[in-house]
Amino acid sequence: MNRQLTTSELLGSTAVLAGLLALWWLTSHAGWISKVFLPTPEATLSSLREGLTDGELLSFTGATVGRMLAGWGLAIVAGIGLGALIGSSVTARNWIGPTLEFVRPLPASAVMPLAIAIFGLSGGMVLTVVAFGAMWPVLLATVHGLAGVHPSLREVAASLQIGRGEFLWKIGLPNALPDIVAGMRLAMTISLIVSVVGEMIASQPGLGQAILLAARAFRASELFAGIVLLGAIGFASNALLALAERRLLHWQNT
Numbered sequence: 001m002n003r004q005l006t007t008s009e010l011l012g013s014t015a016v017l018a019g020l021l022a023l024w025w026l027t028s029h030a031g032w033i034s035k036v037f038l039p040t041p042e043a044t045l046s047s048l049r050e051g052l053t054d055g056e057l058l059s060f061t062g063a064t065v066g067r068m069l070a071g072w073g074l075a076i077v078a079g080i081g082l083g084a085l086i087g088s089s090v091t092a093r094n095w096i097g098p099t100l101e102f103v104r105p106l107p108a109s110a111v112m113p114l115a116i117a118i119f120g121l122s123g124g125m126v127l128t129v130v131a132f133g134a135m136w137p138v139l140l141a142t143v144h145g146l147a148g149v150h151p152s153l154r155e156v157a158a159s160l161q162i163g164r165g166e167f168l169w170k171i172g173l174p175n176a177l178p179d180i181v182a183g184m185r186l187a188m189t190i191s192l193i194v195s196v197v198g199e200m201i202a203s204q205p206g207l208g209q210a211i212l213l214a215a216r217a218f219r220a221s222e223l224f225a226g227i228v229l230l231g232a233i234g235f236a237s238n239a240l241l242a243l244a245e246r247r248l249l250h251w252q253n254t
Helices: 007-030 041-054 057-087 092-105 108-119 123-147 151-159 164-200 205-215 222-246
Strands: none
Touching: 007 041, 041 057, 041 222, 057 092, 057 123, 057 164, 057 205, 057 222, 092 123, 108 123, 108 164, 123 164, 151 164, 164 205, 164 222, 205 222
16 A cells, blocks of 8 residues: 655655756747747646636546546456456466466557447447456456465355355455555556547547647647646546545555
């Protein structure tokens, strides 16, 4: 479980961020890189403010977040469900484990042409690929967590004649919860990345499409505004999941 940052670490990370912003400001104002490719921070902030208040950037952000959360939710349900079926059986782990290890490294973007052939350039295609890509961290974390249940707990469950389903619900999944939550956090990042890539390829409304259109039109400030929003979404989602993780796993510190 993640620990909280100390004051010195927080100040250090803030100083690094401030230094990067200062370098960006200096580079853009000094003309070391053309403003066609690197806008000033002020221009980026202006485009961000205008896009959120008067433009379509807010609706694009909502579409991307909605697609990310929907795919993430499907990935959690499928990952925990399949992981529980596989992880609760030694035979299933031995038989299916090699196949999982073969499919796991497959990038979600690699199956996008197949998804396009099946679903077409649609929102359903993007959602399917998002859920597929984000499912693996949760599935593998669930399998690993269930495989790590101490043998003595299994012996106690057997002596008490606890059924497989009850054992899974009362002992197996709680034991696997730290691994599952870690997998959920990784799955959220994958969901955001694949959502943006899918929006670019399938021309679906979202930040991916907005960034692609801005790049094609050489509107650098709008492009950077979209990138800043993506970074903010990733930061906020990770922070919220870290908070949820601390609350769910508070018993580990007791």
